[in-house]
Amino acid sequence: MKKTIKTILIPLCAVILVTSCNKDFLNTQPLDKAAAASTWTDGALSEMFVTDIYNGIQEGTLQQNSLDNQTDNCLFNFGRQDIMESAISPSNTGGVLGTMEWGNMYSRIRAANLALENLATAPFDADMVARLKGETYFLRAYYYNQLLRYYGAIPLIKSSYVLSSPDFTIPRNTYEECVNSIVSDVDSAALLLDGKSLALGRATKAAAMALKSRVLTYAASDLHDMPTAKAKSAVINGFSNPELLGYVSGDQNARWLAAKAASKAVLDLGGIGYNLNLTAPQSKESAITDYQNVFLGKGGGEKDAIFAKWYINAATDDWGAWYPRNNMPNGYHGWSSTEPTQKFVDSYEMMDGSKFDWNNPAEAAAPYENRDPRFYASVFYDGAAWKPRTTDGAAIDPFGELQFGTYQTGTGGGTTSPYFGLDTRNSSIENWNGTRTGYVIRKMMDPNPAIVDMNQKSELPTILIRYTEVVFNYVEACLETGDEATAKEWLNKIRFRAGMPAITASGSALVDAYRNERNIEMFAEDQRFFDARRWMIAPEHFGQKVKIMVITGTLKPGKTVTTYRYSKDNYNYNYHIQEIEQGVENRSWNDKVYFPPIKLDEMNKNSKLIQNPGYN
Template sequence: MKKILKKILIPLFSIILVTSCNKDFLNTQPLDKAAAASTWADANLSQMFVTEIYNGVHEGLLQQNSLDNQTDNCLFNFGRQDIMESAISPTNTGNVLNTMEWGEMYKRIRATNVALGNLATVTFDAATAARLKGECYFLRGYYHNQLLRYYGGIPIIKFGYSLNTTDFTIARNSYDDCVKGIISDLDSSAQLLDGKSLASGRASKAAAMSLKSRVLTYAASDLHDIPTAKQNSAVISGFSNPELLGYVSGDQNARWVAAKAASKAVLDLGGFGYNLDLTAPQSKETAITDYQNVYLGKGGGEKEAIFAKYYINAATDDWGAWFPRNNMPNGYHGWSSTEPTQNFVDSYEMMDGTKFDWTKPAEAAAPYENRDPRFYASVFYDGTPWKPRTTDGAAIDPNGELQFGTYQTGTGGGTTIPYFGLDTRNSNIENWNGTRTGYVIRKMMDPNPAIVDMNQKEEIPTMQIRFTEVVFNYIEACLETHDEPTAITWLNKIRFRAGMPAVTASGSALVDAYRNERNVEMFAEDQRFFDARRWMIAPVVFGQKVKIMVINGTLKPGKTVTTYRYSKDNYNYIYHIQEIEQGVENRSWNDKVYFPPINLDEMNKNKKLIQNPGYQ
């Protein structure tokens, strides 16, 4: 059976100093900790130490308030996002996920430095030591990059502090130096892990190479090319330390060439990717199943996972396992936490590859028909067939279909009464959890009908890096280096798997098609937050108001309904798009939000730090 790294429950080993003593009763070892000498003298204890460092990955994509809630893609149901209102500051940094939180990431970086320092002198077998070092190099690069892509240049720390250290403060490295430092670790990791077979969930050569693809793709982007960024942002232009944000000189095209080579190296590895060898679009139903298999990590979709975190329900209370409770509609006693916006839903094309158009009467009358198959695997919409309801909802909705609108019951043309859908904020089941946008996320939701109670968990892996992201990185680098034929070939591989026709655009239209494809395919995978920034389109897409869907179903004349069910035979459905009410979230954009602020506590502890632009 293939071993899988699951959620680690052991505490971080305390590194303690053991001194000699003449009194035997004082010369005892604690029962819940391992001494440093014992830890690094034993291969198993050393592996346990390194294994614990993986816990810095946390819930990843499955966090209740994910990064997509801080983009135009989604709205968080339980509170305004200060970052989307440009209301963040060093004293109010908004919702910083623990996977980008300054202190949490440096805690993990420190642990890798402790491990690497000790692994250099261990006496157990060299192969195990080399493999553990390879994992630590990857994790150090990973955690440094989590900070780099959020804050810009950060202190790159590759040494361990000791009791003899007199100065614990350190300045931020330039963006250029950060990229070089991270790539150096990833190259070391790939070399040490070459040919090693590790449990799923642990670092690998492919993971190191794929993260390198991400780092270099970001580094080549407009946001980090300071001459370009200055032209697009007065805030960046006025910053006195632009070297912290990107490259102040050099050849941006050369950086794209490097990103292209790094991505192509992963594609050439072989053994990864799922159904990306098709020559034509597959059927809608097959495409839906394949897309679900990718995020469920089964049925061949597990080949997409290059670096992922896995769960065992019985052994973890991690919030990632509670994704169904956090996100199922309120009519199932879920919390509807992540709600796709109408802005995002409109980005799904029609099945024939044309852009959805509200001005076309046929499409406006049936907005959920004939859309990109990934829509049906990613978004709960009005009338979605789902699971049997819990006992209190089953009598009201015996069909298990989502109800996001207001409908009539009674007789059309006669006496009617309004009925508020079970999954709305007027529901008689936990109305405080109802969707505000008219949608709820479906992606990453286990379709197992047995998982319907809010007290049940799921075991869906949270993919930190998947193969298709690297494919997109390669496509983008091809576009930037004027290799459109190759870009189109690989873009259509992704579209064919999704059941969508080939793209034939060129020039700026092809770039737009690529960006839309990346957002739709990688929805809710922590991509949009960074992509819109590095492309410097955030002022347009993040500054727009949240659009929501309001649905009214009116009975057709002579039709009698006592228990509501979605039916175009019985109902005329009217779809109204409107902006979300003021006060729920008042979105606006300020260029300072390209680089969020370093928390004031960190600035006070380390006087060598320079704050990001717009927060001084």
């Protein structure tokens, strides 16, 4: 031990003696980092700094525990969602996604503030400076809106803090001030990015305008009109600072007109959007392909993605690239993380546009036939064809079909044995990852049959703003301002692309149809969590117990099966709906969950913050 110490100390002393004679030693620049001052005099370094601000997006819609798991659409396979049990508090904020988490967002906002301060005097190419400023304005607006739509009003900070700052505490601005600030940033971004050619995944003029459409649509909604919200919620009515949650004065209809104009401006841009010029429903097969292409980012579908994060597996190990492994059924060695509920599955219409009805004997006997084509591109269900199984499953299921039930093998009317499907919690393959609801998400999965290895990452994009969302925003604003004809015209453009017939309803029935259509089309895209809140329909939908599907297949008399495969010729199938077992997730709703709490650590850091209603 002593010998080792001496060996270390001798060269260390030598270093001290030698370097103490060199007064410039402490001023040596590191070889692996750029000095802060150099960053803003070099265009390439400045672009690298701005590029890093994009990383606040994180996994976007490809999170393992997506926001749809915190709605009536889905169940998360690996733990209770405290927010769905109304069990959140400042000391237990539940599963807040990183791209909405208070500290994460403010760290990116500070980086954006630094960039804007330094780009104001950057000496390199003016066109490049303008583009980088435009991107930064967009990103600051995007991250502020992530906070705004989750928490309500937040403190607006437009400059970077330095150690000499006299005070690091700041109160929350009003909701109206936050909206105005975000709109100002996206307007600046749109102006600066006009005519600019940008690499895939970077902010554009269209992205800035589309974000404005989202911001103003939310701002016009009932949850943020305080007279309306107070009338619908005792928790909000009792809050002494309603200006933090929405508008305390002004005309809600005027706000809807502003949202309508912002959305229409995007629709008038041209060159974006995908296959929305049909005059009649297209075929089921074409509709499924078109819907998949949007999320595969190919075949023209990429034009629907106004703002998206694209993965390059050679350059990153981003968690979103593991979306297939995180969500494929366990029989394919996936984790079945996001599981659609029976309530959500039932919301898919029949191909003729009628509502699915369990009281209809024909529909109840074949619940997965003749449904909205988007169902087949979004949900793994019992009997659905998928990919060849991996080696350990191929001998058990050589057909590559989903098995979510319990079936008989042997001879009907004779000797039979129970066979538990490969994709269940009684499977011979990773049964602990089996579905609890009888379904697994399929949306945003690459159907390429050659890609079955769950250790292989995906390069599919995580779409953050779609042209289709802006169409929905425009439809909603039209409905709210009494223009039903235009609302149906644009709503049916989406329907026709999806292979579904035109909606002809009016009044409240049209509003209900629109809301269901939006939920079906935008499934698993972080919409339902906010939509149900801003429409103030969450109490009637989010507090329901999760309904699941239990499937059994009984051999018909005289039919012999040794290797199971879905077959209505060989089997009678029974579809039984029941509530999920007690303790998995006991959903309930409390109006305080309209606005989740600000984390206790943040409240302790900043004495000027006012907590959201229901958490004191």
